[in-house]
Amino acid sequence: MAAIRVAVRRALADLSPGGPVLVACSGGADSLALAAATAFVAPRLGRAAGLVTVDHGLQEGSARRAAAVVAWAREAGLAPVESVRVDVTGRPGGPEAAAREARYRALADVAGRCGAAALLTGHTRDDQAETVLLALARGAGPRGLAGMPARRDLDGVPLLRPLLEIGREQTRTACAVLGLSPWDDPHNTDASYARARVRSDVLPALVRALGPGVLDNLARTARLVAADNAVLDELAVAALADVRHPDGGLAVPALAALSPAVRGRVLHAWARELGAPPAALSHRHVTALDTLVTAWRGQGAAHLPGGLRVVRRDGRLATVVPH
Known part of the structure; x- marks a missing residue:
């Protein structure tokens, strides 16, 4: 618990004065331990701490689970506390992507409405290791191998992940010490999800073969690649101009x-400036644009998501305006 509180204190140290920090809490061990630590740390830093839980409505009893999280949060002294029900049907991508998109949309709305100084999520070192492995398997490149950033912007609100150097077992132990009963999401053991298979099969096999340090090493890889990416991104901003x-x-x-x-x-x-949807913009689209620069033989347009077409004309890349 002390390690988790220290991680939260470090994450909150650089925030601007102002509104509350909100913990996104599903009721699982990771987010529950984070919420408990934030309830302890934030007031000692002179800051209010609240909680928001998102009910995706995908499982029987999800409303009861959300109500239980809300009741616990209020008892713990967190405020404001909100439960938000979202509808994931009709959203693009698979069920995981749809639920994630709906969840972050709801979290951003609550954070904006509450004037939150930051939004905290309970992603751990183990989640980071899984993310790196999935990115590697999908050939995602450096941006994917950088994993989840410790801090990013979510519609103008800092989204913080204080627990990226905390192991999943530590959050379970913290909950046990505090007498908390975390909820185990059945999706985490559903073999139809790639992340669940990595969690139940791939990572344990790696630990058996290479030792427990493999989790720290994968998470460290994400940090190192992220640092390199930051420099390259800065160079790219200047180069684009x-x-x-x-x-x-x-x-x-x-x-x-x-x-x-x-x-x-x-x-x-x-390509993103032109209006290509970020979620649909892939390596092959960027490669098609790069081919117009480095291997042009008079070929036609490169097609981008969103119905965009880019051609090489008179020594420049330009978009084709549809008639």
């Missing part, structure tokens, strides 16, 4: 002079 053509396109000679790592990030950022 340098290669812009006055008509809004990109100058091919300037693009060709960039290193492949920076050029790929420039093309990715430009």
Whole structure:
């Protein structure tokens, strides 16, 4: 529990003064331990701490689970406390992606409404190790191997993950010490989900073969790659400004002079500027743009998500305006 409180204190130390911090809590061991630690630490830093739980409505008894989390949070002195029901039907992607998108949308809405200084989630070192393995298996590249950032922006609110260096067993032990009864999400053991298979089969096999240090090593890999990515992203921001053509396109000679790592990030950022949906924009789309720069033989347009087309014309990349 002390290690978790120290992690929370470090995460809150650099926040601007102002509104409460909100813990996103499912009732599982990770988020429950985080909420308990935040309820202890935040007031000692002169800051209010609240909680929000999201009911996806995907399992029998989910409303009762949400109500139990709310009741516990109020007893623990957290305020404000909110439960939000979301509808995941009709959203793009598989069930995991749909639930995640709905959850973060709901969390952002509550955080904005409460004027929250930050939103905290209970992702642990083990979650980070799983994320790195899944990214590696999918060929996600450096951005995927960087895993989950300890801090990112969620609609203008800092989203913090204080427990990325805390093991899952530590959160379970903390709950036991505090007399808390965490909820075990059945989706975490459902073999139809890739992450559940990694959790139940792949990571235990790696630990048996390579020792328990493999979890720390995978999480460390994410931190190291994230640091490198940050530098490359800064270079790409400057490079994108340098290669812009006055008509809004990109100058091919300037693009060709960039290193492949920076050029790929420039093309990715430009595609997003054009309106390509980030979730649908993949490595193959960026590769198609890169081919127009480095291996152009008069070929036609590169097709991007969202119905966008990019062509090489008069020494620049430009979008084709549909008629």
